[in-house]
Amino acid sequence: xxxxxxxxxxxxxxxxxxxxxxxxxxxxxxxxxxxxxxxxxxxxxxxxxxxxxxxxxxxxxxxxxxxxxxxxxxxxxxxxxxxxxxxxxxxxxxxxxxxxxxxxxxxxxxxxxxxxxxxxxxxxxxxxxxxxxxxxxxxxxxxxxxxxxxxxxxxxxxxxxxxxxxxxxxxxxxxxxxxxxxxxxxxxxxxxxxxxxxxxxxxxxxxxxxxxxxxxxxxxxxxxxxxxxxxxxxxxxxxxxxxxxxxxxxxxxxxxxxxxxxxxxxxxxxxxxxxxxxxxxxxxxxxxxxxxxxxxxxxxxxxxxxxxxxxxxxxxxxxxxxxxxxxxxxxxxxxxxxxxxxxxxxxxxxxxxxxxxxxxxxxxxxxxxxxxxxxxxxxxxxxxxxxxxxxxxxxxxxxxxxxxxxxxxxxxxxxxxxxxxxxxx
Numbered sequence: 335x336x337x338x339x340x341x342x343x344x345x346x347x348x349x350x351x352x353x354x355x356x357x358x359x360x361x362x363x364x365x366x367x368x369x370x371x372x373x374x375x376x377x378x379x380x381x382x383x384x385x386x387x388x389x390x391x392x393x394x395x396x397x398x399x400x401x402x403x404x405x406x407x408x409x410x411x412x413x414x415x416x417x418x419x420x421x422x423x424x425x426x427x428x429x430x431x432x433x434x435x436x437x438x439x440x441x442x443x444x445x446x447x448x449x450x451x452x453x454x455x456x457x458x459x460x461x462x463x464x465x466x467x468x469x470x471x472x473x474x475x476x477x478x479x480x481x482x483x484x485x486x487x488x489x490x491x492x493x494x495x496x497x498x499x500x501x502x503x504x505x506x507x508x509x510x511x512x513x514x515x516x517x518x519x520x521x522x523x524x525x526x527x528x529x530x531x532x533x534x535x536x537x538x539x540x541x542x543x544x545x546x547x548x549x550x551x552x553x554x555x556x557x558x559x560x561x562x563x564x565x566x567x568x569x570x571x572x573x574x575x576x577x578x579x580x581x582x583x584x585x586x587x588x589x590x591x592x593x594x595x596x597x598x599x600x601x602x603x604x605x606x607x608x609x610x611x612x613x614x615x616x617x618x619x620x621x622x623x624x625x626x627x628x629x630x631x632x633x634x635x636x637x638x639x640x641x642x643x644x645x646x647x648x649x650x651x652x653x654x655x656x657x658x659x660x661x662x663x664x665x666x667x668x669x670x671x672x673x674x675x676x677x678x679x680x681x682x683x684x685x686x687x688x689x690x691x692x693x694x695x696x697x698x699x700x701x702x703x704x705x706x707x708x709x710x711x712x713x714x715x716x717x718x719x720x721x722x723x724x725x726x727x728x729x730x731x732x733x734x735x736x737x738x739x740x741x742x743x744x745x746x747x748x749x750x751x752x753x754x755x756x757x758x759x
Contacts, residue, residue: 351474352474354460354464354468355455355470355474358450358454358455358460358463358464358476359454359455359476361450361451361463362450362454362455362476365451367452367454367476369454369476369477369478370478372453372454372476372477372479373440373441373479374440374441374442374446374447374448374452374453375441375446375447375452376441376443376445376446376447377423377445377446377447378423378444378445379445380445382445383425383444383445386425387425387426390419390425390500391492391499391500391530392417392419392425392490392499392500392526394530394533395526395529395530396417396426398522398525398526398529399415399417399502399522399526400428402518402521402522402525403415403502403504403518403519403522404428404429411429411430411506412430412433412506412507412509413429413430413433413504413505413506413509413510414427414428414429414430414433414434414437414442414504414505414506415427415428415429415502415503415504416428416442416458416502416503416504416505417500417501417502417503418448418458418462418500418501418503419499419500419501420462420497420498420499420500420501421447421449421462422447422448422449422450422452422453422458422459422462422501423445423446423447423448423449424442424443424444424445424446424447424448424458425444425445425500426444427442427443427444430506433506437483437505439479440477440479440480440483442483442505449462449463450462450463453476453477454475454476454477455470455474455475455476455477456470456475456476456477456480456485456487457469457470457485457486457487457503457505458485458487458501458503460487461487461488461489461501461503462489462498462501465489465498466488466489466607466610467486467487467488467489467516467519467520467523467610468486468487468488469484469485469486469511469515469516470484470485470486470511471484471511472484483505483506483507483510484505484506484507484508484510484511485503485504485505485506485510485511486503486504486510486511486515486516486519487501487502487503487504487519488501488502488516488519488520488522488523489501489523490502490523490526490527491523491527491604492527492530493527493528493530493531493534494531494534496604502519502522502523502526504519513617513690514690514693514694514697517614517690517691517694517695518694518698520602521601521694521695521698524601524602524603524604527604566581566582566640566642566654566655567579567580567581567640567642567643567654567655567656567657568580568581568656568657568658568659569596569597569600569656569657569658569659570659570680571593571597571658571659571660571683571684572659572660572663572678572679572680572681572682572683573680573681573682573685574593574680574681574684575590575593575684575685575686575687576588576589576590576593577592577593577596577597577684579596579636579639579643579656581639581640581642581643582640584639586635586638586639588632588635590684590686590687591615591628592628592631592632592635593684593687594615594684594687594689594691594692595611595615595628595629595632596632596636596652596656597658597683597684597692597695598611598614598615598689598691598692598695599611599645599650599651599652600652600656600658600661601658601661601695602651603651603652604649604651605646605649605650605651606649606650606651607648607649607650608622608625608626608647608649608650609621609622610649611625611650612624612625613690613691614689614690614691614692615689615690615691616689616690617690629645629647629650632645633645640654642654643656659678659680660683660695660699662678663675663678663679663699663703664699664702666678667702667703667706670710672706672707672710672711672712672715673711673712673714673715673718675703675706676703676707676715676718676719676722679703679722681723682696682699682700682724683695683696683699683700684696700724703719703724704719704724704725704728704731707719708730708731708734713735713738713739716731716734716735716738717735717745719731720732720735720749727756729753729756729757732749732752732753732756733753735749736749736750736753
């Protein structure tokens, strides 16, 4: 069998196959895998699986993963969330129960081996093989039994050594490879890595046992609560179409495009490849050649503020710590300071941006604010939130106010009138 034969047998459009997929197929062919007879082997019995995964570092992170991903993968979602170890063995598979039953036919089950060397091209196995997030659509799978499925996966790294410790995957139909899925998955991986680091720092700084992951909703790379080092750089992106970057008293305003780039790098502290950053900025039309001139101009501009802020390359990253106003809001919400978080929320993140990565960040920040206030905030804070642009037409928020306000509250009449206006329109 040759690589050309394999590509043609996958649908006769070998020229349109993405390079990352073609390279994965070549690795599968080199391992002498048969695309017509691939069945992922089951490596753990039930008792062995429980013992192994209870000791795995991602076990304590499952509440974070469930909060960010699994809660939306309910019985009607058509989605499965899988978490595996660094060797591609699935340890948890949760979500749509009907879909979970269907996935058993291809052995996409807890305890099975979905490493690329065993199962061929798939999002979890290939993400581990190439060490970056990836989406695999239908017949891009090496295994023909999996052609009805699509998936997105991202590797998870130890926050200190940066060694791969596992993988997070979403599997299902076309929605599993929606353009917003990968930024969400990457944000989840960052949340897991950040929570893991926070727990370690709490222990090292004599703060006692770290709180369970379920007690916080950690999003992206919020600064660890135990750290007392104030960042020298600050980035203001809430309620602004162009970012404002300050460094030790000096401030510059960035163009819309440079605002998007520095925002994405600030939220991805471990770095982004040129391909990935271009995709987050322009979607499928993004290319490294389109990105490079923007990075050249941005480096020159940031160097005037401080050489410490100029992005490194391969991957693109900013080594200097940046305090981001959006992450500050998340940190306040994580501590239960809802009123302070609402006061710090100056508006949506870069509201005019249509960059896919920025849109995903914007949605995550706004959704986290909404959920936290709806579920945990006082009625006074909920009233303040209801009057913001985000919530003024949010029926669920106003109905929640009706439930919480005492029947004799003088504020109730206005809420009733607003609910009636919403339901009659």
